[in-house]
Amino acid sequence: xxxxxxxxxxxxxxxxxxxxxxxxxxxxxxxxxxxxxxxxxxxxxxxxxxxxxxxxxxxxxxxxxxxxxxxxxxxxxxxxxxxxxxxxxxxxxxxxxxxxxxxxxxxxxxxxxxxxxxxxxxxxxxxxxxxxxxxxxxxx
Amino acid sequence: xxxxxxxxxxxxxxxxxxxxxxxxxxxxxxxxxxxxxxxxxxxxxxxxxxxxxxxxxxxxxxxxxxxxxxxxxxxxxxxxxxxxxxxxxxxxxxxxxxxxxxxxxxxxxxxxxxxxxxxxxxxxxx
Numbered sequence: 001x002x003x004x005x006x007x008x009x010x011x012x013x014x015x016x017x018x019x020x021x022x023x024x025x026x027x028x029x030x031x032x033x034x035x036x037x038x039x040x041x042x043x044x045x046x047x048x049x050x051x052x053x054x055x056x057x058x059x060x061x062x063x064x065x066x067x068x069x070x071x072x073x074x075x076x077x078x079x080x081x082x083x084x085x086x087x088x089x090x091x092x093x094x095x096x097x098x099x100x101x102x103x104x105x106x107x108x109x110x111x112x113x114x115x116x117x118x119x120x121x122x123x124x125x126x127x128x129x130x131x132x133x134x135x136x137x138x139x140x
Numbered sequence: 141x142x143x144x145x146x147x148x149x150x151x152x153x154x155x156x157x158x159x160x161x162x163x164x165x166x167x168x169x170x171x172x173x174x175x176x177x178x179x180x181x182x183x184x185x186x187x188x189x190x191x192x193x194x195x196x197x198x199x200x201x202x203x204x205x206x207x208x209x210x211x212x213x214x215x216x217x218x219x220x221x222x223x224x225x226x227x228x229x230x231x232x233x234x235x236x237x238x239x240x241x242x243x244x245x246x247x248x249x250x251x252x253x254x255x256x257x258x259x260x261x262x263x264x265x266x
Contacts, residue, residue: 075192076185077189078189
């Protein structure tokens with residue numbers, strides 16, 4: 001009778017351990033996805049930062065020009081004459097758009113990093129539970 | 141290969157060849173997607189350039205040849221752009237055709253491999 005009970009207890013504990021390990025695996029997969037997402041966002045942020053720098057440089061150059069200066073825009077393989085005021089407005093609009101995108105990306109990254117930290121905590125707790133579980137089993 | 145809950149299935153030489161082929165096709169598929177994207181962007185740029193030429197008053201256009209801009213008569217630039225557009229469109233059509241063929245081959249291989257390995261293999265993208 002006692003042997004039957006201990007067998008039952010062992011079966012239950014190994015089943016619990018399996019569940020914990022499965023949960024840990026799922027959480028680790030979630031964390032991996034989050035990290036990929038964060039890396040992707042960082043990459044985009046880098047790209048936008050470079051673009052912002054370039055556009056600000058162009059704006060500085062445009063501000064140095066006289067009103068009657070010739071401005072050209074590259075469209076495909078053709079340089080097309082463009083109105084200075086129009087070029088100025090386009091660049092400013094682009095800077096506005098890129099700045100807004102950067103702000104949005106910053107917020108997204110912050111949110112993702114918070115999620116990542118909470119996931120890491122959960123994983124750590126799960127690992128501790130598994131370790132204590134295994135230690136308990138070892139003693140038994 | 142991702143381990144599922146199914147029982148162990150023996151992986152034959154032929155299976156391994158199919159898995160390798162699927163991997164190669166998948167890599168080529170992603171390369172093609174990038175190439176198609178670039179070809180489409182090039183086509184759009186050429187279309188924009190054509191439209192700008194219609195609107196411009198200048199008879200001599202600064203046309204990019206390699207690294208430099210040359211002064212080229214407007215009608216010649218129009219002809220050149222049309223030629224480039226034609227070449228790009230043909231290239232795009234070829235790429236799209238190859239992409240369709242690759243997708244069909246991948247679908248066929250998926251069918252074969254999933255039939256044998258069920259959930260012991262994962263051929264899906266992340």
